[in-house]
Amino acid sequence: MTNPVESIRKKRDGEALSRPELEELIRGYVRGDVAEYQMSAFLMATYFRGMSEEETLVFTDLMLKSGEVIDLSSVPGRKVDKHSTGGVGDKVSLVLAPMVAACGVPVPMISGRGLGHTGGTLDKLEAIPGFQTRLTLDEYRGVLLDVGAVMVGQTAEIAPADRKMYALRDVTATVECLPLIAGSIMSKKLAEGIDALVLDVKTGDGAFMESEEKAIDLAQKLVAIGTRYGKQTVAFVTEMDQPLGFAVGNWCEVVESVECLRGRKVRDLMEVATVLGGAMVWLGGKASSIDEGMRYCSTAIWSGKAYEKFLQLTARQGGDTAPLRDPALYPRPSYSIDVVSPASGYIASFATRQIGILAIDLGAGRKKIDDGVDPKAGIVLKKKLGDRLEKGEVFAVVMTDNQQAGSHVVAEMQKCVGVSQNHFQPPPRIRRYIDANGVRPWTTPIIH
Ligand code: URA
Numbered sequence: 119m120t121n122p123v124e125s126i127r128k129k130r131d132g133e134a135l136s137r138p139e140l141e142e143l144i145r146g147y148v149r150g151d152v153a154e155y156q157m158s159a160f161l162m163a164t165y166f167r168g169m170s171e172e173e174t175l176v177f178t179d180l181m182l183k184s185g186e187v188i189d190l191s192s193v194p195g196r197k198v199d200k201h202s203t204g205g206v207g208d209k210v211s212l213v214l215a216p217m218v219a220a221c222g223v224p225v226p227m228i229s230g231r232g233l234g235h236t237g238g239t240l241d242k243l244e245a246i247p248g249f250q251t252r253l254t255l256d257e258y259r260g261v262l263l264d265v266g267a268v269m270v271g272q273t274a275e276i277a278p279a280d281r282k283m284y285a286l287r288d289v290t291a292t293v294e295c296l297p298l299i300a301g302s303i304m305s306k307k308l309a310e311g312i313d314a315l316v317l318d319v320k321t322g323d324g325a326f327m328e329s330e331e332k333a334i335d336l337a338q339k340l341v342a343i344g345t346r347y348g349k350q351t352v353a354f355v356t357e358m359d360q361p362l363g364f365a366v367g368n369w370c371e372v373v374e375s376v377e378c379l380r381g382r383k384v385r386d387l388m389e390v391a392t393v394l395g396g397a398m399v400w401l402g403g404k405a406s407s408i409d410e411g412m413r414y415c416s417t418a419i420w421s422g423k424a425y426e427k428f429l430q431l432t433a434r435q436g437g438d439t440a441p442l443r444d445p446a447l448y449p450r451p452s453y454s455i456d457v458v459s460p461a462s463g464y465i466a467s468f469a470t471r472q473i474g475i476l477a478i479d480l481g482a483g484r485k486k487i488d489d490g491v492d493p494k495a496g497i498v499l500k501k502k503l504g505d506r507l508e509k510g511e512v513f514a515v516v517m518t519d520n521q522q523a524g525s526h527v528v529a530e531m532q533k534c535v536g537v538s539q540n541h542f543q544p545p546p547r548i549r550r551y552i553d554a555n556g557v558r559p560w561t562t563p564i565i566h
Pocket of ligand 1: 230233293
């Protein structure tokens with residue numbers, strides 16, 4: 119039996135840990151023998167010292183084996199999921215899962231809660247009254263069979279080490295670390311019974327990997343791990359220099375997603391959702407190329423099938439579909455406060471990470487493990503990068519029940535927008551495509 123203090127010391131001093139040492143640490147943590155403060159110290163040491171490639175693989179494998187690998191062989195078809203490394207206003211999963219399921223590809227999706235300054239799909243789904251994200255494995259299979267998609271959180275059976283560690287990383291500033299992200303994402307994804315995986319690796323101010331170079335490195339490592347486990351895995355590096363879409367918060371993001379499922383064209387959100395969705399439909403064997411898969415996804419939207427699928431999924435998981443059909447039925451925040459621009463010009467930057475942090479200040483995310491979230495809290499932008507903005511014009515609305523937090527966030531939001539006197543052309547949203555054959559720029563759809 120190894121001593122956790124010894125393993126923490128070794129990592130602190132930059133040494134690589136062996137499989138038995140990592141195993142003892144992870145198993146001990148799940149059992150409760152390694153204390154939260156010891157795991158916090160280990161995570162911080164890893165944040166500074168990193169892990170070797172071999173250690174990252176072992177770490178991922180141990181996280182995966184802390185629970186079960188779900189058997190979905192009773193569900194016909196190739197099962198495909200997508201996972202994002204996390205962003206601000208990243209509501210892609212809410213649009214994508216029903217859209218891809220409507221194309222006939224089963225989507226078993228296990229998501230997380232808010233992490234660091236980013237939002238989490240689970241918190242968004244739980245903003246829908248009654249929506250159950252805690253299902254037993256039998257219920258998980260049952261919903262997938264009935265609806266063609268299922269959206270849940272980790273259970274005690276699915277990578278429980280990640281479930282515990284994820285919550286701890288969220289409140290110990292240990293998120294932005296490549297091996298920890300790789301282990302966290304891939305352990306969950308490899309456990310959920312999929313055949314193929316699409317990864318959305320974000321880059322930019324609002325992403326954990328700010329530089330494109332680091333995002334590509336992470337994408338390559340995630341693809342390599344997936345491939346090694348026999349799952350067809352592809353990744354896209356996508357931009358996170360502004361919130362995706364307009365809404366940042368839980369319920370307001372659900373509303374925006376439903377609007378998109380009903381045909382609203384929020385360009386950046388729908389571009390990312392359609393490209394990732396196209397890749398999922400192709401990997402699911404229902405299209406001969408990503409391009410063709412993208413066309414099927416667009417059809418699923420305009421035909422209304424994707425929207426119907428989301429209503430069906432919500433109802434099947436215990437959620438109330440009435441406020442999805444009519445958002446006016448949802449409780450309103452006590453305060454909705456306009457944020458006006460301090461200057462005129464073209465929007466050349468958003469402090470995206472800071473906007474994510476401000477949404478947490480409003481109550482949309484957690485500062486401590488056991489904090490609750492307020493589904494009504496959030497920020498809705500009125501403008502995107504490159505848009506013209508006049509001094510005194512409203513560019514965002516802050517929503518909260520907490521008046522003091524609201525005033526603070528309104529003042530801070532004014533500093534989150536940068537204007538230029540020159541036209542500003544926003545950068546492309548989808549930067550790279552990565553698969554087992556390497557990295558390619560993403561310019562036009564890839565025909566396979
Ligand atoms: N998503 C995850 O599931 N884990 C991370 O560490 C980052 C994003």
